[in-house]
Amino acid sequence: MANKRDFEVKDLIIQHEVEQFYYSEATMLDDRDFTSWFKLLHEDIRYFMPIRSNRIQREGRLEYTRDDEYAHFDDTYDMMRGRIRKLQADVGWSENPASRTRHIIGNVVIDSESESGILEVSSSFILYRNRLERQVDIFAGDRNDQLVRSDGESAFIIRNRTIHIDQSTILSNNLSIFF
Numbered sequence: 020m021a022n023k024r025d026f027e028v029k030d031l032i033i034q035h036e037v038e039q040f041y042y043s044e045a046t047m048l049d050d051r052d053f054t055s056w057f058k059l060l061h062e063d064i065r066y067f068m069p070i071r072s073n074r075i076q077r078e079g080r081l082e083y084t085r086d087d088e089y090a091h092f093d094d095t096y097d098m099m100r101g102r103i104r105k106l107q108a109d110v111g112w113s114e115n116p117a118s119r120t121r122h123i124i125g126n127v128v129i130d131s132e133s134e135s136g137i138l139e140v141s142s143s144f145i146l147y148r149n150r151l152e153r154q155v156d157i158f159a160g161d162r163n164d165q166l167v168r169s170d171g172e173s174a175f176i177i178r179n180r181t182i183h184i185d186q187s188t189i190l191s192n193n194l195s196i197f198f
Contacts, residue, residue: 160185
């Protein structure tokens with residue numbers, strides 16, 4: 020019985036660490052601290068947001084584009100570095116003046132942990148964005164991440180992130196933000 024309790028305590032500790040990691044990540048994004056946020060990304064990251072379409076129930080498996088099809092984002096580490104450089108350069112019209120965002124993260128579930136220590140984690144998000152005087156965007160969806168333990172300042176780094184947005188038609192003027 021003691022072993023089972025120890026296992027449950029370990030699970031609670033990991034759950035807490037993952038949630039705190041996500042809350043810290045959300046704060047970095049909302050504070051536009053992209054330099055710190057970039058340090059949370061693994062050098063082999065794939066930052067992927069497939070396009071969603073409306074399908075009848077029997078075609079539900081076709082709702083999101085596949086890995087080899089078009090996507091809103093299909094970025095590598097170097098592409099993410101370029102996106103951040105553009106946001107910080109003060110010349111990108113899509114974020115000058117910068118958006119004000121609020122990331123709300125919830126429903127954090129650790130789906131599995133591999134023998135090599137990679138955590139498969141799913142979470143839900145609501146991302147509120149306000150830009151200029153009247154532009155308001157609200158995005159909702161879920162993220163499927165692979166998290167790896169870090170040796171650095173952060174508890175984890177993001178090896179892969181797949182974002183499933185709830186909207187099939189995105190009405191925002193641009194997608195120059197991070198999820």
